[in-house]
Amino acid sequence: MSEFISPDDTRYDERSRALVRIGREAIAVADDEKLDAYFAEDFIFHGPDGDLTYAQLRSFFTAMRTAFEGFACERRALISQGDYVGARTCMSGRFTAPFEASPIGTIAPNGQLMRLELINHFRYDENGRLAEEWVQYDNVGLLRQLGVDLTEGR
Template identity: 85%
Template sequence: MNEFISPDDTRYDERARALVRIGREAIAVADDEKLDAYFADDFVFHGPDGDLTYPELRSFFEAMRAAFEGFACERRTIVSQGQYIGCHTSMSGRFTAPFTASPIGTIPPNGQPMRLELINIFRYHEDGKLAEEWVQYDNLGFLRQLGVDLTQAPARPSVSA
């Protein structure tokens, strides 16, 4: 049994299958035309490091593709209801080039495989375009996979009582 959902799996509605396709065909590989058609102009991404606009998220995808050889964006679980989709997404690849979009600055490659597991909630406009996304993932675990030594974090200022 394949661990990822196929875009042809008819157990899922068309909106869910389109989400699978966009991950494979326009996030994992560069296809700005497909992305532009999928995302609403007023799209907002809400993630662990703050909010992003669609152009900012598209730049993040570019940075992922550049840093991770064989980059993939696959869906594992999808629950679709009305204008919302809940999803478990897996992003993966081998870390072979500098990653410029980390929350701590550019990270040099370590040549190791990376797998980032995300929990997403997507909201769509009535016209079918993606309007909003909320994402949670283990940012510290992701940085560890990239070879970041988290014991070297800068000291936090003390708070006096």
């Protein structure tokens, strides 16, 4: 049994399976047409580093794909109720190019594997498009994986 949820797993409702698909088919690989259809025009992302618009989040996805070879966005757990879906998400890849979207600026690659675990809460609008997302993840842990010495400069 895979640690990740399949978009064909009928134990989950269609909204949840669509969330799995968008991670695999449009976030992990560049498919702006699918992303544009999935996200509401006034989408807002609430994350550890502040709020982002859809355009800013899409730029973040591009930076992740550029910096992390074999970039993946997979769902590990899903809970759906009405207009909301909760998820455990895993983003991963090998750090092979500069990462320009870190909270501390551009970071040079170290060739190591990166695995970022996220807790997401999604809200969909009346048209079924993703309207809002709240995310928590460990920025300090991510920076350590990327080879940043957090004691430097003390």
